[in-house]
Amino acid sequence: MCPMYSEKVMEHFRNPKNMGEIKDADGVGTVGNPTCGDLMTIYIKVKDDVITDIKFKTFGCAAAIATSSMITEIAKNKTLSEAQKITRDNVAEKLDGLPPIKMHCSNLASDALKAAINDYKKKHK
Amino acid sequence: MKKIYMDYAASTPVDEKVFEEMLPFLKTSYGNPSSIHSLGVEAFDAVEEARERVAKLIHAKDDEIIFTSGGTESDNFAIKGVAYKNKDKRGGKGYNIITSSIEHPAVLETCKHLESQGFKVRYLPVDKYGIVNPDDVKTAISKDTFLVTIMFANNEIGTIEPIEEIGKITKKNDVLFHTDAVQAISTIPIDVKGLNIDLLSISSHKIYGPKGCGALYARKGVKLQPLMHGGGHEGKLRSGTYNTPGIVGLGKACEIVKERISTDAKNLKSLRDSLIKNVLKIEESYLNGHPEKRLANNAHFRFSAIEGESLNLMLDDEGIAGATGSACSSKKLQASHVLIAIGLKPEEAHGSLRLSLGRQSTKEEISIVYEKISKIVEKLRYMSPLWNR
Structure with a gap:
């Protein structure tokens, strides 16, 4: 269908999981820059150091949307220390790969999650 | 489809x-x-x-x-x-x-x-x-x-x-x-x-x-x-x-x-104008290029807070083939030089969509495309952290 993206990427792009906002989020992380064409925000709810709910909002290409969706699936119900270890490569692998050109610019979801976790930690010291 | x-x-x-x-x-x-x-x-x-x-x-x-x-x-x-x-x-x-x-x-x-x-x-x-x-x-x-x-x-x-x-x-x-x-x-x-x-x-x-x-x-x-x-x-x-x-x-x-240039131009212009008129009904949508001094078959839009590659892939899912000047779809990952030259900021250029018509285009297609675009733009804006309403 789309020669550029894997079926998995297209699946998450078409039907993103956990899309939206968490109004009373415990941690919020935003990374990217609209000038480059990608901006994502991750919202997390945390209980006993476990991510109990996670949502995202993303402006960007199909890769940006799919990686956002995928990271919410990976991180849900993980402990903060487990979630913090998720890398860009982990996300790309779970999506059966990303086009090389998209690996750096649009694969920001793990950074956004880390930013959300740091935000939570700052607020809950 | x-x-x-x-x-x-x-x-x-x-x-x-x-x-x-x-x-x-x-x-x-x-x-x-x-x-x-x-x-x-x-x-x-x-x-x-x-x-x-x-x-x-x-x-x-x-x-x-x-x-x-x-x-x-x-x-x-x-x-x-x-x-x-x-x-x-x-x-x-x-x-x-x-x-x-x-x-x-x-x-x-x-x-x-x-x-x-x-x-x-x-x-x-x-x-x-x-x-x-x-x-x-x-x-x-x-x-x-x-x-x-x-x-x-x-x-x-x-x-x-x-x-x-x-x-x-x-x-x-x-x-x-x-x-x-x-x-x-x-x-x-x-x-x-x-x-x-x-x-x-x-x-x-x-x-x-x-x-x-x-x-x-x-x-x-x-x-x-x-x-x-x-x-x-x-x-x-x-x-x-x-x-x-x-x-x-x-x-x-x-x-x-040579035989059909004047009829083609007339028909395409009328289809193009109806497409433009419809699509511009979408909130925060704009026409790129000149309103009159433009090719009879060209309509070029931009929508705020969304990105063109996503828009085009979703249109493709609906069977609609268009094009974008967004950096994300280009091999160089740079926004279109044309859109930058007319003074658009990169983030504005990202949300662009070119629809170009031809001899097989019909009025019916125009209304279908308008309906689909409005829905997709709405969907992508709902996802976008840049769209706050």
């Missing part, structure tokens, strides 16, 4: 009559037009008939048409061909070549290459609609200038350039004038003599002909340095065995354009 094709500016389907006329030259009349036997002569005659048809469309003489492999080669040939004949003008104070900042890459990259060879090139700015100011052309010309190359109409935003005014200036200053008319040729009647055009590029697959064929009009007397050396075809200007089926297809396509 019924497919809706709105990317005619990228390529067009081959017209049925064009296809029929090409077929014998793939199957039975396969002789080399340069051969002296009857199969060769048959092919030769077909090539010459095609040449006549191409010439007629733009009011040129038959021997002013050189067949090429397409628009890119025609642009390369016109610009490099003239530049290499004017090598002695390199190294002066003034500009050798004057072009615009919104040309097709086939022109821009050729000019950049020539800069690396010591030629001086001036890339003129455009206004917010993408129009070149003829006064800027006049000011940039000096005794070192030998070529002005400005496109007839822009391939992305559809803006039509002031070709007549520029032609008057180049003629008065004794400078050659090349125009890339690849997008314009099917909807704007062009008289190369009346417009003082010395060189003009044509592509076959943009006008319902086959891919891999094009033509360069070069006014009699214009000296070109060949790019292709070999058997000495096309008056030693462009060597290489004639692409007979392609050339025959291009010739027929030109003949059909």
Whole structure:
């Protein structure tokens, strides 16, 4: 269908999981820059150091949307220390790969999650 | 699902009559037009008939048409061909070549290459609609200038350039004038003599002909340095065995354009205007390019807070083929140079969508496309952290 993206990427792009906002989020992380064409925000709810709910909002290409969706699936119900270890490569692998050109610019979801976790930690010291 | 094709500016389907006329030259009349036997002569005659048809469309003489492999080669040939004949003008104070900042890459990259060879090139700015100011052309010309190359109409935003005014200036200053008319040729009647055009590029697959064929009009007397050396075809200007089926297809396509150009332009304009009117009903949607001085088949939009690649992939899921100038879909990951040149910020350029219409487009398609776009834009904005309402 789309020669550029894997079926998995297209699946998450078409039907993103956990899309939206968490109004009373415990941690919020935003990374990217609209000038480059990608901006994502991750919202997390945390209980006993476990991510109990996670949502995202993303402006960007199909890769940006799919990686956002995928990271919410990976991180849900993980402990903060487990979630913090998720890398860009982990996300790309779970999506059966990303086009090389998209690996750096649009694969920001793990950074956004880390930013959300740091935000939570700052607020809950 | 019924497919809706709105990317005619990228390529067009081959017209049925064009296809029929090409077929014998793939199957039975396969002789080399340069051969002296009857199969060769048959092919030769077909090539010459095609040449006549191409010439007629733009009011040129038959021997002013050189067949090429397409628009890119025609642009390369016109610009490099003239530049290499004017090598002695390199190294002066003034500009050798004057072009615009919104040309097709086939022109821009050729000019950049020539800069690396010591030629001086001036890339003129455009206004917010993408129009070149003829006064800027006049000011940039000096005794070192030998070529002005400005496109007839822009391939992305559809803006039509002031070709007549520029032609008057180049003629008065004794400078050659090349125009890339690849997008314009099917909807704007062009008289190369009346417009003082010395060189003009044509592509076959943009006008319902086959891919891999094009033509360069070069006014009699214009000296070109060949790019292709070999058997000495096309008056030693462009060597290489004639692409007979392609050339025959291009010739027929030109003949059909000549017949129906005014009806096509009228129909497309009415469809285009209805598409624009509908799509602009979407909140924070804008038209790129000039409202009137634009190609009859071009509609170019931008939507705030969303990204064009996502928009196009979702449209594709609905069977709709469009195009975007978003960086995310380009190989270089840079926003379209045209959109930047008309003053858009990169984040504005990202949300762009080009819909280009053609002979098969219908009113019904326009309303379906409008409905789908509104839904997709809404969906993407709901996802976007930049959309807060």
